[in-house]
Amino acid sequence: MNSSTLAIAVLAMLAVGGVVYALLYPTLSGEKRAEKRRKEFAGPSTMRSIDREAQARAKRGQVAQSLKEIENRENAKLTLEARIGQAGLSWTRRKYYVICAVTAFVSGLVLLVLSGNLIMGAAGLFIGALGLPAWFLKHCKTKRLKRFAIEFPNALDVIVRGIKAGLPVNDCLRIIATEAVEPVKGEFRQIIEAQALGLPLSEAAGKLYERMPCAEANFFGIVIAIQQKTGGNLSETLANLSRVLRERRKMRDKIQAVSMEAKASAGIIAALPPSVAFLVYLSTPRYIELLWLTQMGKLALVGCGIWMLMGVLIMRKMINFEI
Numbered sequence: 033m034n035s036s037t038l039a040i041a042v043l044a045m046l047a048v049g050g051v052v053y054a055l056l057y058p059t060l061s062g063e064k065r066a067e068k069r070r071k072e073f074a075g076p077s078t079m080r081s082i083d084r085e086a087q088a089r090a091k092r093g094q095v096a097q098s099l100k101e102i103e104n105r106e107n108a109k110l111t112l113e114a115r116i117g118q119a120g121l122s123w124t125r126r127k128y129y130v131i132c133a134v135t136a137f138v139s140g141l142v143l144l145v146l147s148g149n150l151i152m153g154a155a156g157l158f159i160g161a162l163g164l165p166a167w168f169l170k171h172c173k174t175k176r177l178k179r180f181a182i183e184f185p186n187a188l189d190v191i192v193r194g195i196k197a198g199l200p201v202n203d204c205l206r207i208i209a210t211e212a213v214e215p216v217k218g219e220f221r222q223i224i225e226a227q228a229l230g231l232p233l234s235e236a237a238g239k240l241y242e243r244m245p246c247a248e249a250n251f252f253g254i255v256i257a258i259q260q261k262t263g264g265n266l267s268e269t270l271a272n273l274s275r276v277l278r279e280r281r282k283m284r285d286k287i288q289a290v291s292m293e294a295k296a297s298a299g300i301i302a303a304l305p306p307s308v309a310f311l312v313y314l315s316t317p318r319y320i321e322l323l324w325l326t327q328m329g330k331l332a333l334v335g336c337g338i339w340m341l342m343g344v345l346i347m348r349k350m351i352n353f354e355i
Contacts, residue, residue, distance in 0.1 A: 117243055119172035120215060128165065136160035176215050177246045181281065183216045184248045188274040195267040202227065219244060234260040248277055291351050298347040305340060 116123050123131075139160030144153030187208045194204035202224070209221040219240055226236035237256040241249045255273055259266050312320045323329035 114242065115169055115173075118176070118245060119169045120176045121169075121172060132161050132165045135164045139164065177244065179213075180215050180219070180244050181246060181248055181277075183213045184252075185274045185277045185281070187212055187216050187220065188252075188270050188277070192267045192271045192274065195270075201233065201266070215244070219249075232260065247280075251277070294351045298344075298351060301347070302340070302344050305336070 110118075112125055112128065116128065136157045137160070140153045140156035143156035144150070147153075190208055190212075191201065191204040194207065195201065205220055205224055205227075209217060209224050211217075212220065222243070223233075223236045223240065226239065227233060234253075234257040238253040241253050243249075251273055255269055258264075259269060309320060309323075323333050
């Protein structure tokens with residue numbers, strides 16, 4: 033073997049070795065593994081960010097849907113049965129109509145006997161049929177809502193402490209349904225009964241606002257609906273809600289205490305004209321009888337009554353504050 037052949041063989045081996053080294057170096061040095069790890073790390077990160085964005089959009093859509101459903105329930109027209117239920121009464125529609133007829137007959141007869149005027153008797157029928165029963169339902173509803181607003185934060189505290197102690201939410205609701213004060217006790221009992229019939233907790237809590245149309249029940253339904261769809265710490269959320277409700281109550285009581293002087297002044301101003309008229313009638317009846325014996329006096333009485341009513345309503349609007 034001559035030197036030229038040896039040189040060619042050496043060069044061929046070097047060329048083959050160089051090609052093999054160039055092909056195997058990334059694998060031997062770990063560059064391919066590093067690049068693969070970089071790709072594996074970058075790919076799921078992007079996918080995770082996309083998934084998080086999609087989940088956030090889905091949660092926002094669910095929250096918006098829940099708020100829209102609650103708003104539709106708020107704007108729904110109430111039936112007579114719903115109004116009776118909000119007042120805490122167990123009347124049927126027939127019983128309500130019978131009571132309307134009885135009050136209309138009694139009020140119409142009383143005004144007819146006292147005035148001897150058929151128009152006043154007809155006005156008594158109208159007031160007894162449409163005014164007095166509706167006013168009674170509204171009065172009972174207002175009293176019931178006040179009792180509910182006072183006791184409801186305590187019920188939320190029971191749920192918060194029960195969840196922190198490890199109890200399920202349903203067990204906390206059962207504790208309230210058995211040991212709370214009415215009307216909170218009865219309302220949570222209806223939530224438990226609705227769940228026993230297969231209704232989800234969010235819908236059962238949302239129906240609370242239909243029976244108790246107040247801000248407290250509305251907040252509770254919104255919190256439960258959002259938590260059921262998006263998750264989160266329910267005990268912390270309800271604790272914050274309880275604190276907000278107590279602060280609202282404190283602010284309402286503070287405003288009521290501050291406005292008592294204005295309310296007393298309004299009551300005195302509103303009662304002054306009829307009181308003076310009654311005292312004048314006791315002292316000199318003939319002097320004031322002209323107001324209801326003459327045509328001009330009757331017109332003056334009607335005008336004064338309208339102006340007095342407008343003044344009372346304006347003062348009532350000025351001293352009432354909504355929180």
